[in-house]
Amino acid sequence: MPYKFIICFIAGIGAGLGTGFAGMSAAAVISPVLITFLDIPAYEAVGIALASDVLASAVSAYTYGKNKNLDIKNGLLMMAFVLLFTMVGSWVSSLVPVTTMGNFSMFMTLFLGIKFIVRPVMTTREAMGQASATKRAAQSVICGAVVGFICGFIGAGGGMMMLLILTSVLGYELKTAVGTSVFIMAFTAFTGAVSHFAISGAPDMWTLAFCVASTLLWARIAARFANKASPIVLNRATGVVLTVLGAAILIVNYI
Numbered sequence: 001m002p003y004k005f006i007i008c009f010i011a012g013i014g015a016g017l018g019t020g021f022a023g024m025s026a027a028a029v030i031s032p033v034l035i036t037f038l039d040i041p042a043y044e045a046v047g048i049a050l051a052s053d054v055l056a057s058a059v060s061a062y063t064y065g066k067n068k069n070l071d072i073k074n075g076l077l078m079m080a081f082v083l084l085f086t087m088v089g090s091w092v093s094s095l096v097p098v099t100t101m102g103n104f105s106m107f108m109t110l111f112l113g114i115k116f117i118v119r120p121v122m123t124t125r126e127a128m129g130q131a132s133a134t135k136r137a138a139q140s141v142i143c144g145a146v147v148g149f150i151c152g153f154i155g156a157g158g159g160m161m162m163l164l165i166l167t168s169v170l171g172y173e174l175k176t177a178v179g180t181s182v183f184i185m186a187f188t189a190f191t192g193a194v195s196h197f198a199i200s201g202a203p204d205m206w207t208l209a210f211c212v213a214s215t216l217l218w219a220r221i222a223a224r225f226a227n228k229a230s231p232i233v234l235n236r237a238t239g240v241v242l243t244v245l246g247a248a249i250l251i252v253n254y255i
Contacts, residue, residue, distance in 0.1 A: 005210050007037045012052065012214020018109075018159075018245050019056045019215065020063075020222025021238045023181030025159040025189065026053035026215050028109060032249055034207065044203050047196030051203075052211040053189035056219035057182040063223035064179025071172070074136055075180040078144035079187055082162075085148030086188070092149075110246030112160055113239050120235030121167045121174040139170050159185055174234055175227065182223075 011033040018024030030049035034040040040048070064070045143165045150161060159181060166177035197203065222241075226234055 001206070004038060004207060007033065008207055008210030009214045012211055012216075013218050014245050014248065015049070015052060015211075016056055016215045016218025016220075017222045017241050019053065019182060019185075020060050020219040020224075021178070021226055021234075021241045022112070023057075023060075023159050023163050023178045023185060024109065024242065024245070025185060026050070026056060026211075027189075028159070029245060029249065030211055030215070034211075038207065040204065040207065041200075043196065043200050047193055047200060048203050048208050048211055050189045050193035050196060051208060052215040054186055054193060055212060056215040057186035057189055059216060060219050060223040061179060061183040061186055063220070063227060064175065064182065067175070067179075067227040069173075069175040069227060070179035070183055071176055072180075072183065074140040075183045077137060078140040078147075078162075078180075079184040081141050081144030082148035082184060082188060083191065085145045087148075089149040107246070109160055109242050109249065112164060113242030113244070113246055116235045116239030116242065118239075120232060120239075121177070136170070143169060174231060174238070178226065178238075 011030045014029040014033075015024075015026035018029055019026055027046055027049035030052055031042070031045045034045040034048060035042055061070060065072070147161045147165060162181045162184060163177055166172040166180060167174060170177075172180065226237070229237065
């Protein structure tokens with residue numbers, strides 16, 4: 001039991017920091033750790049990771065929203081199309097004989113980490129406000145469809161894809177991008193967790209409880225720090241967290 005607690009606590013640190021700082025899905029961190037160190041079946045590990053993501057993303061979204069760093073209107077629109085096209089992507093993937101791209105999320109995490117360090121996102125709220133409401137809504141629909149389809153087809157990378165698109169395509173300021181991303185992820189993670197447990201049955205409850213508690217704690221700490229930090233500090237902190245997590249996940253999977 002102590003060994004299980006330590007492993008889950010460490011996994012929760014990485015997942016919580018990634019969620020609170022960058023809107024990253026806990027599945028990218030928790031799943032490989034549980035599979036590697038606790039020999040938990042992959043499908044069950046993903047379900048536990050998604051369940052851990054629900055509360056962590058929700059509390060992060062609340063913190064960002066309280067600090068006015070959350071675009072609920074366009075976030076809901078994007079979320080609807082993410083969920084819809086995730087199902088479409090999943091269906092297409094079942095019909096096409098493609099090679100799985102399970103490493104996509106790992107490399108995306110590492111790439112984004114380096115990007116935020118080398119080229120920080122310095123968009124301001126004033127600059128965000130220059131885009132018309134109609135244009136922003138149309139972009140949210142298109143980007144939600146693209147992210148959803150890719151996630152459904154590949155099965156990974158949702159949080160990272162959303163952060164990349166929100167900052168690079170929709171021109172969101174970093175805090176608003178992360179806040180909107182975790183808001184969407186709370187709902188998508190809940191849907192995914194319910195689906196996994198409905199299919200595979202109840203997971204190991206101690207592992208679930210430890211992972212949920214640790215991820216929630218560190219996501220709350222990271223979100224509070226992120227909302228008080230200056231844009232340049234947040235970019236650097238986000239970049240370092242993502243780079244370290246990306247490298248760690250690669251090491252866990254290949255060494």
